[in-house]
Each structure stands twice: as structure tokens, then as C-alpha cells.
Amino acid sequence: MATQAEDLVEYGFRRVIITITAVLCALLEIVDTTIVNVALNDMRGTLGATLTDIAWVITAYAIANVIIIPMTSWLSQQFGRRNYFAASIIIFTVSSFLCGNATNIWELVFFRFIQGMGGGALLVTAQTIITESYPAAKRGMAQAIYGMGVIVGPTLGPPLGGYLVDNFSWPYIFYINIPLGIIATVLTLSFVRSPKYGEKLKANQVDWWGIVFLAAFIGSLQYVLEHGQQDDWFENSTIITLSVLSFLGLIFFIWRQLTYQYPIVNLRVLKDKNLRIGTIMCFILGFGLYGTTFIVPIYTQSILGWTATDTGLLLIPSSITTALLMPVIGKLIQKGIPQAYLVSIGFLVFFGFTFWMHNVMTPDTGTEHMFWPLILRGIGLGFLFVPITTLALSTLQGKQIGEGAAFTGMMRQLGGSFGIAIITTFISRFSQQHRVDLISHLDSAKFEVQQRIQQMQMMFMSKGFSASESLDKAHKALEGSVIKQSTVLSYMDVFLYLGIMFLICIPFMLLIKKGSGKVDMSNVH
Structure with a gap:
């Protein structure tokens, strides 16, 4: 077993390529979390969406992301890490193309959810791949290299998004992922190796209830956090319902994971x-x-x-x-x-x-x-x-x-x-x-307040407004x-x-x- 762990350690050129691939994927995922923020206004105009509707472009991605992240280790074991990682990049890249081609707001929200499902896997699996590619003594350095992508990503999103929206149009914030995704897929299939896992679970052994409880817990919680303030928190019946659903989802999820033979x-x-x-x-x-x-x-x-x-x-x-x-x-x-x-x-x-x-x-x-x-x-x-x-x-x-x-x-x-x-x-x-x-x-x-209002009134009057209009404007x-x-x-x-x-x-x-x-x-x- 110990030699198998060492088998995954890479040296020289292979390790450089694997590190670049993993950091590129982590960066793709994180940039995509923040790049959308600056394009929301343009999306609203093109797709004829309300403010509440357009918020779902961010919420759908975040919910899918947070649901899939805890399941990544289990999914890697089911499909083999290299295959799972490559499949996630492909899902992310294809859904990026579909997001750019969305013709209405709910199409875009749906494709963003699928993109989040692919993206969530990229972060954690990239971290595991980098960690395993370095010998034990250099693991701190491995985390440092991975960390560069995670920390720089949220900052790169807004200026990159701003540039693309100002100079092209909002679909390009998604299209930019396509060439990078294709390169990352080819590099993953060529260089990344999977650890040898034990037997895969049969369909009837998969913890479907665990997946349902996890989705209910995390999905509801994420919605409550994203929409709580604008919906006035617990004054809103949807927020109350989802808070209860999230709490029950958590309780049932913990019970299921601790009692089921094959937990996710x-x-x-x-x-x-x-x-x-x-x-x-x-x-x-x-x-x-x-x-x-x-x-x-x-x-x-x-x-x-x-x-x-x-x-x-x-x-x-x-x-x-x-x-x-x-x-x-x-x-x-x-x-x-x-x-x-x-x-x-x-x-x-x-x-x-x-x-x-x-x-x-x-x-x-x-x-x-x-x-x-x-x-x-x-x-x-x-x-x-x-x-x-x-x-x-x-x-x-x-x-x-x-x-x-x-x-x-x-x-x-x-x-x-x-x-x-x-x-x-x-x-x-x-x-x-x-x-x-x-x-x-x-x-x-107070004299100071009266004086300030009077000065502002005079300024507006000098611009041609009447005394009453100027006072109102002051x-x-x-x-x-x-x-x-x-x-x-x-x-x-x-x-x-x-x-x-x-x-x-x-x-x-x-x-x-x-x-x-x-x-x-x-x-x-």
C-alpha cells in the first residue's frame, strides 16, 4: 500500500505538467464564481430578466458547487480519479458553451447549475492530485502552489469579466473557458494517474438517500444564505421553510452517514x-x-x-x-x-x-x-x-x-x-x-444646518431652478x-x-x- 502511494509521486516534467493542469482547473472554477458578478446588468438587459431572477445565475452555480464538493472523494473512488476529473472538466466546458448560448434566463440558470456540478469537483480533486504528486517532504510547497490558484482566482474574475463585457459581450465570459477546458482535458487524460481503488459499489449499494439528504441540507442552506437579506430573512415563508428543510436534511444526513455501510x-x-x-x-x-x-x-x-x-x-x-x-x-x-x-x-x-x-x-x-x-x-x-x-x-x-x-x-x-x-x-x-x-x-x-441648506439652494438657483425647486433639491x-x-x-x-x-x-x-x-x-x- 505504501509503495502504491509512492507510485503516485511524480518527478520532473510530468510533475510540472500535472501541477499546471490541476492549478489551471482550480483557477477556471474559482474565476467562474466571481467573473459573472460584473456581467449581471448586461445579462438582465439581453435576457429581459428581473433583479431577483438574475441573482439565480450566481445562486444556482453556488448550490451545485457546494452539493458536489463533499461527494468528490466518493465519486473519485467510483469512477477512478483521472476519469472523474476529466469528465468534470468536460461537463464544465460544455456547459460553459451552453451558458454563452442561452436564450432566456432559466436556460442560463439551468446550465449554470450543470456548470457548478462540474466545477465543484475541479477544486477538491485538483488539490488531492497536487498533494499526491509531491513527496511527503514537499507537501507544504504543493499546497502553496495550489493555494496560488485559489487565492488569485476570486480577484481575477471581476477585472477579466469587466474587460470582456466592456469590449465584447457577456457570453464571452463563458466562451473563454472552452479553449482552456479542452487543453486541461487533454493534459489530464495524458498525464494524471488514478490510485487503485477497491471494488466499486453496485447501483443498489449506492447511498441514494445520503445524496438526497445532502442536497436538501446544503442546497437549502445555500439558498437561505444567498437570498436571506433581500427576502427579509425569517419574515419570509420560503426562507423559514428552507431553513427547516436544511436543518432536517443535516440531521438525517448525519444519521444516514453514520449508520449506512457505504456512506458517500x-x-x-x-x-x-x-x-x-x-x-x-x-x-x-x-x-x-x-x-x-x-x-x-x-x-x-x-x-x-x-x-x-x-x-x-x-x-x-x-x-x-x-x-x-x-x-x-x-x-x-x-x-x-x-x-x-x-x-x-x-x-x-x-x-x-x-x-x-x-x-x-x-x-x-x-x-x-x-x-x-x-x-x-x-x-x-x-x-x-x-x-x-x-x-x-x-x-x-x-x-x-x-x-x-x-x-x-x-x-x-x-x-x-x-x-x-x-x-x-x-x-x-x-x-x-x-x-x-x-x-x-x-x-x-441649528444655524449650521440652515446655512448648509441655504448654500445648496443658492447653488441650484444659480443653475436656473426656482426657489422652491432648489429648496427641494437641497x-x-x-x-x-x-x-x-x-x-x-x-x-x-x-x-x-x-x-x-x-x-x-x-x-x-x-x-x-x-x-x-x-x-x-x-x-x-
Whole structure:
């Protein structure tokens, strides 16, 4: 068995090709999660969809993604890893073509769901393939290389999407996947090898109920997180129904996996303490990574009036910093520096980033104010991603590696979904609170307030409006200014609370068992 694990280790040219293929696939999947955001308006116009309908383009992909991720290890064992990986790339590529050719909104949503089914497998299987292609001593470096794709991906999406939409049309954000998908399929079939698995399950042994319960739990939860804020959370009957369905799905899913002979997700692998801590840390990492990737573009576009391309370019130096730092962190882990220390530094640096952003945010902040805080974010993510992933898998053996990678991948995605849902809710609630507080200071009897309104009225009158029209416009302009200020204050609050959450995590890192930092790959099935 141990020699079989070593059989999967590649050297020289083959390892380079396999690494490039796996990173390319992980990058394809992650870029596709964020590239759509900047094209939603154009899609709405072309397909004649409402705002609520167009949100399903993102939701359908996310739901399919999160359902398939926990099942990847099991599906790899059923079909052979190389075949499953290649099939996932083909599904992803073909559905990308179909998305670009969709003639109405629900066609697009359906094809996005299929694309998400193919894409979910790419992330976790790419991680397992890279991990197994490197000898045990270099596993930290393997995670660093994989991590570059995962961290850079969310940042590349918006500027690339912005460029394609501005210069071509929205279907090209899907067509760009086709040549890359074809190359990745050919390389996978030529170079990737599968471990030898035991017997495959017969159709009547497959845990169909487990699949149904998992889909009910994760699918409902993802919908609730994506649509909760816009549907007013538990004031909405659909949200209540799906929350109950998600909870029952979870209970039945856990019961089924622990009692059925051939479970689709091996929950017993969570007995490993490092994996348990690693999955929680992956959740928090997803919260911080996707949460800040979500909040910065919204702030720059809605408050500062930037274009999608400008926003994307702002985030690129941060991602390059992370990519450059990751191999260094991989080397430090190889030298035996405990991952817990590196993660603690990462959390501290990330707190520094959020606190700095909290202090520089105004209604007219410029690029120069955000450049260095975002570089700090890049450093923080570099210190977090590689140590957390190697830590989670460091004490696992054999086929547990793939099962552990599935848990960390799922928790990172769910962390992102929770992060975005909580951040949008907080921004909405905090904005209302700040607006009430600011208006309470706008006493019309105060001389300063009267003077400000009078100045604005005069300005509008100078543009040819009547006195009453100008007064009305002055009041509206003041109201607009209050809304803008209250929104900026709510963003400041969110950054502060995010930072506090990261600070609180540091003591928990002391619970971690000091492992070798290497992943033991003996007994791979």
C-alpha cells in the first residue's frame, strides 16, 4: 500500500505538467464564481430578466458547487480519479458553451447549475492530485502552489469579466473557458494517474438517500444564505421553510452517514483533531477571503463610483503579494515551523488589514489610501491559506486525504457564503441605524444646518431652478449625503467586527497538536 502511494509521486516534467493542469482547473472554477458578478446588468438587459431572477445565475452555480464538493472523494473512488476529473472538466466546458448560448434566463440558470456540478469537483480533486504528486517532504510547497490558484482566482474574475463585457459581450465570459477546458482535458487524460481503488459499489449499494439528504441540507442552506437579506430573512415563508428543510436534511444526513455501510461522505474522518480544527479555520478563512473580496468592490463601485475594471485592478497587487508569499510559507513549513504559529501571525496581520481599512474609509477614499492595507491583506492570506490546509491534512492517511480535502473545500465555500450573507445583512442594518443617528443631529433649528441648506439652494438657483425647486433639491442632496455617510459608517463597522473575529481565533490555535506539518500518504486507496 505504501509503495502504491509512492507510485503516485511524480518527478520532473510530468510533475510540472500535472501541477499546471490541476492549478489551471482550480483557477477556471474559482474565476467562474466571481467573473459573472460584473456581467449581471448586461445579462438582465439581453435576457429581459428581473433583479431577483438574475441573482439565480450566481445562486444556482453556488448550490451545485457546494452539493458536489463533499461527494468528490466518493465519486473519485467510483469512477477512478483521472476519469472523474476529466469528465468534470468536460461537463464544465460544455456547459460553459451552453451558458454563452442561452436564450432566456432559466436556460442560463439551468446550465449554470450543470456548470457548478462540474466545477465543484475541479477544486477538491485538483488539490488531492497536487498533494499526491509531491513527496511527503514537499507537501507544504504543493499546497502553496495550489493555494496560488485559489487565492488569485476570486480577484481575477471581476477585472477579466469587466474587460470582456466592456469590449465584447457577456457570453464571452463563458466562451473563454472552452479553449482552456479542452487543453486541461487533454493534459489530464495524458498525464494524471488514478490510485487503485477497491471494488466499486453496485447501483443498489449506492447511498441514494445520503445524496438526497445532502442536497436538501446544503442546497437549502445555500439558498437561505444567498437570498436571506433581500427576502427579509425569517419574515419570509420560503426562507423559514428552507431553513427547516436544511436543518432536517443535516440531521438525517448525519444519521444516514453514520449508520449506512457505504456512506458517500465519511464523517468518521472528522475524529482527527487537526482536521476538525482545520475545517473550522477553513470556514473562517473563506469568511475573510470571500467576504473582503465581496465588500471592497461594492464599496468602490457604489460609494466611490469606480468601474468594475478599476476595482479589479485595485485588488490585483494584494493577490500577487499572496502568490509571491505562498512558496516562502511552504518552505517555512518544510523547515518544521509549526503551522499554528504561522496561522496566528496570519490572523494578526488580517486584523491589521481590517483595522487599517476601518480607519481609511471615507466617501471619497482614493486608491493611494487602500493600496497598502490591501497589500497587508495579501500577506495575511499568505500566512493563513497554506498552513491551514497542510495542518488540516497533516495527520491523515491514505484515502482520508481526499475525504479531508473535501471537508476543507466545502467549509471554505460555506464560510464565503456565510460571510457574504452576514456582511450584506450587517451593512443593511447598520446603515439604517447610522442614518437614524445622523438625522437626529440634523436639527433644522441649528444655524449650521440652515446655512448648509441655504448654500445648496443658492447653488441650484444659480443653475436656473426656482426657489422652491432648489429648496427641494437641497433637501434631497442632504438626504443623499446622509445615506452615503451612513453606508460608509456601516462598512467601517463591518471591517472592525471582521478584525475582532480574526483576533479571537488566535488563542484557539494553541489547541493544535504539533504535527510534522507533512501529509502522510501511505495507504492511499
